[in-house]
Amino acid sequence: MCHSKEKSDFSYCIGVDESLCTGCMACVLACSYHFNKTFSLTLGAICVYRDLKEGTIEVSISSLCNKCPEHDIPLCMQFCAPEAIFFKRKRESL
């Protein structure tokens, strides 16, 4: 669960557990809505690629992500039904 302390802390960023992601694209739509007030698969900071031959999902979050400063909880997290999106310390990604 997100905490505002973590959210405002520059040492945290948004991470994704790809094994939990279901590839529904809701986070992508939510992110595009956050930036543009429109729904699009290309205008946000999140990109989801589903490989239905192998049964794998890859998610990438670009540096555009600003953790939705106007929301207590980033919009992508609010729409992530499988709770695959979480906060992580930036150094974890190194």
Added chain:
Amino acid sequence: MLVTEGRIARVNLTTLSVTYEPSLKYSDLIGGRALGSYLVFHEVPENSHPLDPENILVFSTSPLTGTLAPCSGRLSISCKNVATGGISFSNAGGHFAPEMKYAGIDHLVILGKSPYPVYLFIHEGVVEIKSAANLWGLDAWETEDLIKQDLNNGALHVASIGQAGENLVTMACIMVDRARAAGWGGCGAVMGSKNLKAVAAHGNRMMEVENPDFFIEICKKMWKKMDGSRTIHLFRKYGLLGTSGAGGIDGSVPQSVRNMEDEVWDSKKTLKMKEIIFKENYETLRLANFSCPVNCSHFYHVKEGPFSGLKLEALKTNVYRAFGTNLDVDNRELILKMNETSNRFGINCDSLSAVIAWIIDVFERGLVNRNETEGRILRWGDGVEIMSLMKDIAFRKNGLGDLLANGVYRASKVMGRGTGRYAMHVKGAGMCEQGVRSFKGWALGIMTSTRGGGHLAGAPNTEQRKMSREEGQKFFNVSTAGDPLAYNGKGRLVAWFERYKVITDTLGLCTSTTYWIDCALLGPDDFAMLLNAATGWDFTGNDLMNLGERIYNIEKSFNTLHANFSRADDMPPYKLISIPVSEGPFKGERLESQAWNSMLDEYYKEHDWDIETGWQTDVCLYGLGLSDVAKKLEKVQRLIKVRPKHVS
């Protein structure tokens, strides 16, 4: 661009030309199934065969498609029905529908027949007709792969047919994103008859809603609603098997066994199929349709045995039923292989199971001999023989494959000699359903479905979930809604769900987020709120239900005009009336003729239709503002006049 400001593309494959018109032209129909059924009714000639170039194939989306409305990504497909000769509507999940909309086309209306195999590529608001010479003969999965390779675009989405569609198999379906099927009405054969192998889409259009702040707040609330539902929790954990496969989570749900002879399967076989076993042995990932918080689709990987290496999105309850219980196959990996094979060939598993189960049934009863089965000895549960039959049907190979490819109803007509008694069909479309003797309202909704069967047209599942009298009364004005054995009240209940399901399909929503699953989820007022926030329109829940009634009546009229259906076509097959459930909590249950007829009377009254014939009345159609429909029926003496002559 606003979600309502897209385009309809009309593709004439005979002339290889495309014209466009604004979607707003049909805004009173919203989109999806309502638009599809309306266009099929008005544009397909009455004397045409479903496989004639005059049949149209409509791919349609809704104003909610491509947005964050929960489970709003379903693609609706309509045409004249190859199996019944009446109306066909079907829908598929996956991610194709939003992609088509992002590509700038809301609805696609396909007419005519191309002189050579083609596929359509939708991008940047246009439809390009491209040669499919290198695709013809491939299965649906190979087709999708090759289109992506040819267009050098791994992000596009594809709706395609396999060999069954090419060979005009009456139960051929259209496959979307490999594993999602628009399964009903032989729409894959209609596509094949037009020499159309696939439709591919890719686009980057932005979708704007009319009232974005309000819309996003509604969506948040609706997504949260899903978390509170026990049914959705089971779907998330086990997929669709969680509620009704293998006798359901508590083992008490009736099944469909050996050509629907019984509703109780051998307990040892049932135990081999429990949802937990599939989850623990094969599941590698949970998947969801577009913008779907339910994620009922799971990805399986078979890691050992003869089918080692098999990877696929599976296993829907109806696939388990069709290839498991109804054919008496208790080999899990074999069922998964059959699932893959039917996806690749592009065949509706329900109707495929119905025709294979029927030929095994009549062979075992001695009504068909080995000469007629080309030397095959047909037995329940014989996976090798069943797989071989599946292939022969898809390719119309040999005499038997060609015969069975026409579906169980027509095959039994050709075979004759009393075999028709064991043909499980509704209005000519093959049927494989569970619990049809045990749940009376469920059975009624399947038999009266305008597309010829299927439990997602009007069948309520309130009986399976044991709805309380109070809840039944509150939501449907039917206190018996949760009583499986009650016939009384079920006519009203089914009529309600028929209207409701039209709207669910019109908005491109999945039934898993609605009252059909759980009355704590989305109902007509929720639908209206979402639609209005997205479009700025002003629908109420009642307006939507009225639209549902109008469209259901248009579909019913199409069936009367094109297939001459009447009351007799709403009666259950012989087996369901004559052969009772053998054991378990529903032991002895069957559909009683007299009670069925009373239930049917109540159903017709609820729609304002004529009890004696089952046809529509002038009061009903004029009351719904469908005077053009009434006049067409009057011309062929199929309109029952009950209102006084002085009323115009």
